[in-house]
Amino acid sequence: MQDEQRLVQQAxxxxxxxxxxxxEGHFDKIYRYMFLRxxxxxxxxxxTQQVFLKALQSIPDFRWKGTPVSxxxxxxxxxxxxxxxxxxxxxxxIPLDESVAGTGMNPELMAEYRLDxxxxxxxxxxxxxxxxxxxxxxxxxxxxxxxxxxxxxKSQGAVKALQHSAIVALRKALSAGEG
Amino acid sequence: xxxxxxxxxxLDECLERLLVKGETMEQCLESYPEQAAELRLLLSTxxxxxxxxxxxxxxxxxxxxxxxxxxxxxxxxxxxxxxxFLSWKPQWATALALFLALLLAxxxxxAAAGSSMPDTLLxxxxxxxxxxxxxxxxxxxxxxxxxxRLADKRxxxxxxxxxxxxxxxxxxxxxxxENLLGLMAALPxxxxxxxxxxxxxxxxxxxxxxxxxxxxxxxxxxNQRAKLKLLLERYAVDQPAVLRAALDRVPEAVKPTLRRxxxxxxxxxxxxxxxxx
Numbered sequence: 384m385q386d387e388q389r390l391v392q393q394a395x396x397x398x399x400x401x402x403x404x405x406x407e408g409h410f411d412k413i414y415r416y417m418f419l420r421x422x423x424x425x426x427x428x429x430x431t432q433q434v435f436l437k438a439l440q441s442i443p444d445f446r447w448k449g450t451p452v453s454x455x456x457x458x459x460x461x462x463x464x465x466x467x468x469x470x471x472x473x474x475x476x477i478p479l480d481e482s483v484a485g486t487g488m489n490p491e492l493m494a495e496y497r498l499d500x501x502x503x504x505x506x507x508x509x510x511x512x513x514x515x516x517x518x519x520x521x522x523x524x525x526x527x528x529x530x531x532x533x534x535x536x537k538s539q540g541a542v543k544a545l546q547h548s549a550i551v552a553l554r555k556a557l558s559a560g561e562g
Numbered sequence: 563x564x565x566x567x568x569x570x571x572x573l574d575e576c577l578e579r580l581l582v583k584g585e586t587m588e589q590c591l592e593s594y595p596e597q598a599a600e601l602r603l604l605l606s607t608x609x610x611x612x613x614x615x616x617x618x619x620x621x622x623x624x625x626x627x628x629x630x631x632x633x634x635x636x637x638x639x640x641x642x643x644x645x646x647f648l649s650w651k652p653q654w655a656t657a658l659a660l661f662l663a664l665l666l667a668x669x670x671x672x673a674a675a676g677s678s679m680p681d682t683l684l685x686x687x688x689x690x691x692x693x694x695x696x697x698x699x700x701x702x703x704x705x706x707x708x709x710x711r712l713a714d715k716r717x718x719x720x721x722x723x724x725x726x727x728x729x730x731x732x733x734x735x736x737x738x739x740e741n742l743l744g745l746m747a748a749l750p751x752x753x754x755x756x757x758x759x760x761x762x763x764x765x766x767x768x769x770x771x772x773x774x775x776x777x778x779x780x781x782x783x784x785n786q787r788a789k790l791k792l793l794l795e796r797y798a799v800d801q802p803a804v805l806r807a808a809l810d811r812v813p814e815a816v817k818p819t820l821r822r823x824x825x826x827x828x829x830x831x832x833x834x835x836x837x838x839x
Contacts, residue, residue: 399635406631414619428623435631499614521577522611528574543570547604550573554607 387452394442402442406435409456415523416457420464420515422504430467434460454533457524461516461534506556514549521546572597576605581612626748633741637689679722680735689738702749706834707790709746710797713739713827717801720823721808729812736819743830751837753787791838798831 393401413434417427437459445455507515513535520531528546532539576590587605591598619627675687692712699705716739723732802824809820 399632402635403628403632406628410624410627411619415615415617418617419615424620428619428627431619432627432630435627436634439631439634499610500617503611503614518611522581522608523615527578540567540570543574544566546577547570547573550604550607550611553611554603557607557610 388447391442391445391447391452395445402439405438405452409453410435412453412524413456413460416460416519417464418500419504419507419519419523420460421467426467430460430463433463437463450533451530453524453526454530457520457526457530457534502557506553509556509559510549510552513545514552517542517545517549518553569597569600573601573604576601577608580605580609629744629748633745634693636737636741637693680719680731681723681726681728702751703786703790706746706749706751707793709742709749710794710831710834713742713746714797714801716742717804717827720820721804724808724811729816732816732819736823739823740826743826747830747833749834749837751834787838791835794831794835794838798828798835801831802827 387405390401390405394405410431414427414431417430417434418424421427421430434456438456441459507518510518516535517531520526520534521528526534528539528542531537531546532542535542537545572594576587576594579585579590580587587602587609590605591601594601675684675691678684678688695708696705699708716735719735720732720739723729723735805820805824805827809817809824812820
């Protein structure tokens with residue numbers, strides 16, 4: 384945490400290398416979160432880039448209050464997801480099968496994971512927004528309960544309860560998908 | 563209620579042990595035999611979820627994203643370089659200052675900035691305007707043309723710096739030129755590989771044009787590709803020629819930079835044009 388605080392301070396003073404290190408440390412997690420939340424590789428890639436470019440714009444105003452950088456980055460990511468789905472509602476919905484099938488992974492990874500991801504993205508559609516967010520932050524983003532609580536503006540107890548209900552709902556949705 | 567809360571805590575502890583600390587599910591279930599049946603189902607769903615999400619970004623995307631971020635970083639001015647009134651807090655003061663500036667200068671500021679040179683006050687406005695142009699250009703073909711035109715501006719600025727007796731000042735412009743050429747050459751322009759590429763988003767990302775709204779790749783009309791190719795072929799000759807002409811007018815210390823730019827320019831255009839064939 385102290386290392387991260389130092390990196391943030393250096394980045395705020397214009398140290399490009401410090402910002403690049405923050406970027407490297409969180410890039411893959413943000414990408415996984417975006418993939419789960421939007422279910423489309425191309426969109427997930429664009430939006431992952433947007434998260435870091437927005438972070439770059441706003442890092443001078445970031446105030447260190449012990450909040451992990453990850454919580455701040457995922458809050459930016461969450462806002463982009465909300466914007467995305469608001470716009471998507473106005474458009475024709477992309478068929479999920481088609482969008483997930485275009486994951487663009489290398490064939491080995493695709494053979495191993497494609498079905499799981501497809502099922503998972505479909506199953507999360509049956510969850511509430513808050514449940515989807517918890518699953519995204521905990522399992523795709525790899526955040527701790529404390530970090531999720533910070534990112535979502537909830538208490539840790541509320542996040543644990545939400546996590547419980549989300550996993551139950553996800554299990555039901557996956558079971559329904561199998562049948 | 564308390565029992566529910568207790569189970570939420572147990573589930574969370576087991577998730578940490580299973581997913582973070584690498585313990586097995588059985589180890590956790592042994593710790594809580596009374597809740598084992600319910601825990602087993604939930605932990606197994608959590609483990610499946612985690613495994614399904616073990617995806618990695620494509621290496622080429624990751625490389626491109628890093629390059630674009632570094633490019634955006636290079637375009638940033640350190641905060642201390644801003645005039646006092648722009649770095650002053652609170653934020654409404656900045657907004658007020660900008661509002662007054664626009665009120666006084668009007669749209670003419672941006673227009674005037676378009677032809678400004680690196681040694682003028684309006685040059686940062688010119689660079690910022692270019693970033694906005696890039697954000698508003700979602701297609702790869704459009705971006706390629708824009709990168710090439712912006713590269714042409716940088717070449718023009720280098721020639722200006724040399725002509726006005728400031729050859730030692732060309733390094734920042736040279737770096738910007740290299741970034742633009744690198745970004746152009748990295749674009750996926752092959753007919754079956756062109757995809758929507760977003761660069762630096764503004765606070766609210768610009769909506770893509772209708773053809774790109776499906777989120778799928780956009781196949782550009784062949785005449786657009788042909789026009790772009792013509793443009794690039796022209797710049798591929800003109801830009802290195804301008805840089806070569808400047809070589810004779812700079813001190814020895816600056817020559818390696820110009821030679822590097824000439825090589826970079828030639829190879830970037832060659833590579834980009836080849837992907838359009």
